[in-house]
Amino acid sequence: MQHIDEELRRLREKLLEMWDLVDYQLTSGRDAVMNADHELADRIIKLERKVNNYDIKIDRMCENFFALYTPVAVDLRTVLAMLKINTNLERIGDTAEGMAHFVKKIDRPFDPELIELTKMMEMYDQALAMFRECRVALVQDDPKHAKEIIKLDKALNKIYRKSDVVITKYLQANPDRIPEALALLSIIKKLERVGDQVTNMAEEIIFYREAKVVKHKRKKKKKDE
Amino acid sequence: MTKKQSKLEANNLDAYYGDFQALKNINIAMEEKAVTAFIGPSGCGKSTFLRTLNRMNDYIDGFRIQGQILLDGRDIYATDVRVDELRKEVGMVFQKPNPFPKTIYENVVYGLKIQGIKDKKILQEACEKSLQQAALWNEVKDKLDKSALALSGGQQQRLCIARALAIQPSVILMDEPASALDPISTAKIEELIHELKKNYTIVIVTHNMQQAGRVSDHTAFFYMGELVEYAKTKTMFTSPSDTRTQNYITGRFG
Numbered sequence: 432m433q434h435i436d437e438e439l440r441r442l443r444e445k446l447l448e449m450w451d452l453v454d455y456q457l458t459s460g461r462d463a464v465m466n467a468d469h470e471l472a473d474r475i476i477k478l479e480r481k482v483n484n485y486d487i488k489i490d491r492m493c494e495n496f497f498a499l500y501t502p503v504a505v506d507l508r509t510v511l512a513m514l515k516i517n518t519n520l521e522r523i524g525d526t527a528e529g530m531a532h533f534v535k536k537i538d539r540p541f542d543p544e545l546i547e548l549t550k551m552m553e554m555y556d557q558a559l560a561m562f563r564e565c566r567v568a569l570v571q572d573d574p575k576h577a578k579e580i581i582k583l584d585k586a587l588n589k590i591y592r593k594s595d596v597v598i599t600k601y602l603q604a605n606p607d608r609i610p611e612a613l614a615l616l617s618i619i620k621k622l623e624r625v626g627d628q629v630t631n632m633a634e635e636i637i638f639y640r641e642a643k644v645v646k647h648k649r650k651k652k653k654k655d656e
Numbered sequence: 657m658t659k660k661q662s663k664l665e666a667n668n669l670d671a672y673y674g675d676f677q678a679l680k681n682i683n684i685a686m687e688e689k690a691v692t693a694f695i696g697p698s699g700c701g702k703s704t705f706l707r708t709l710n711r712m713n714d715y716i717d718g719f720r721i722q723g724q725i726l727l728d729g730r731d732i733y734a735t736d737v738r739v740d741e742l743r744k745e746v747g748m749v750f751q752k753p754n755p756f757p758k759t760i761y762e763n764v765v766y767g768l769k770i771q772g773i774k775d776k777k778i779l780q781e782a783c784e785k786s787l788q789q790a791a792l793w794n795e796v797k798d799k800l801d802k803s804a805l806a807l808s809g810g811q812q813q814r815l816c817i818a819r820a821l822a823i824q825p826s827v828i829l830m831d832e833p834a835s836a837l838d839p840i841s842t843a844k845i846e847e848l849i850h851e852l853k854k855n856y857t858i859v860i861v862t863h864n865m866q867q868a869g870r871v872s873d874h875t876a877f878f879y880m881g882e883l884v885e886y887a888k889t890k891t892m893f894t895s896p897s898d899t900r901t902q903n904y905i906t907g908r909f910g
Contacts, residue, residue, distance in 0.1 A: 433908065435906075435907065501866055502906070503865065503869070503905050503906060504896055504901075504902045504905055505902060505906065506906050507893070508894065508895070642894070642895030
């Protein structure tokens with residue numbers, strides 16, 4: 432293995448460590464939301480500092496790589512992709528932290544009927560699955576898999592688009608549950624963001640493997656929809 | 657390959673040193689007033705090709721070509737082409753600075769004197785203009801009568817460029833012009849190349865990938881006598897289409 436490959440391997444390893452940390456935040460976030468678990472929410476919030484440290488470390492590793500190896504072609508695309516994946520991972524960590532803050536605002540678990548109506552858990556599981564599959568695509572350098580992940584985002588958007596109407600209806604029937612419903616709506620918004628962020632990361636995998644930029648095509652399509 | 661006019665073109669070019677085929681069916685069109693870089697491992701044929709562009713290989717025993725090289729649409733290997741006239745049109749700068757053991761002034765006007773120009777005013781003007789163009793004038797204007805060999809390596813190389821410019825060519829071939837220079841001198845040569853391409857067509861052979869990236873508009877990758885890939889430099893260094901190009905520019909060859 433050449434020195435440059437060893438550096439790229441170390442960078443990728445660091446990124447995967449960060450990925451696992453954010454995975455823990457997201458997975459625990461699901462339990463915290465389900466059970467209104469404030470203690471777990473606190474742990475998720477606390478982890479944010481560690482994720483931020485990874486973010487800084489990976490930024491620095493990329494900066495050094497550019498300066499010392501002046502990469503071109505696939506090496507250049509890989510480091511650019513790692514840099515952007517790093518940014519998106521950090522944001523997913525922020526999103527998980529944000530959801531934990533909403534959990535802390537509620538003092539009892541969400542109304543099961545509200546969860547059922549909004550399909551929030553379905554959305555959470557889908558976002559989590561996308562996040563995990565994206566890691567698989569990165570580890571296996573698999574742009575085909577990355578493309579499949581991008582398609583999954585549609586289901587999240589669909590649930591998200593309906594959530595306003597569903598929650599409005601619910602509030603009309605349950606006017607005493609405004610804070611709870613608003614907190615849930617915020618969590619749904621954050622899950623939609625996770626879907627977008629995972630999509631961004633999947634696009635980066637396609638970019639560095641195939642030298643294809645797919646992000647604008649998708650956004651254009653989204654606009655046309 | 658571009659909308660701009662091509663200055664130099666090779667069509668189905670093969671080149672041989674005796675039985676050895678050094679270039680295999682090269683087809684390429686080089687854009688006017690742009691920089692084209694040739695890259696590739698040692699022995700790939702890039703320097704051979706560069707030298708066919710002003711018939712420098714004519715001196716080598718057993719060297720022959722098949723195919724065409726066109727300069728402004730005219731075959732430079734046609735029987736009616738005078739090689740000395742061709743070299744007025746296509747100047748060359750070599751890897752190692754090679755000033756003559758003469759004064760700075762004599763170096764710059766050497767080609768003009770050979771052409772029979774004796775008018776001192778014309779020679780002096782040409783000398784200043786060429787040294788200005790080579791970004792050397794300010795450094796040497798007070799010592800034009802001093803030996804060129806007293807200059808630093810980087811200055812000597814710019815002097816050689818000035819000497820090439822004095823005969824007013826339209827094409828300048830550069831064979832690793834900065835490989836023997838320190839980073840500051842290299843940067844000066846690269847800046848100079850940027851300036852010169854406004855008026856000249858430049859073809860440069862370089863082993864320095866970053867240099868090819870910095871100075872050229874188009875890059876051609878040669879391997880084992882073949883032109884493997886020829887594209888815009890930006891494309892070559894971000895998403896080359898041939899695996900061999902990718903392996904070479906990322907340093908993973910062999």
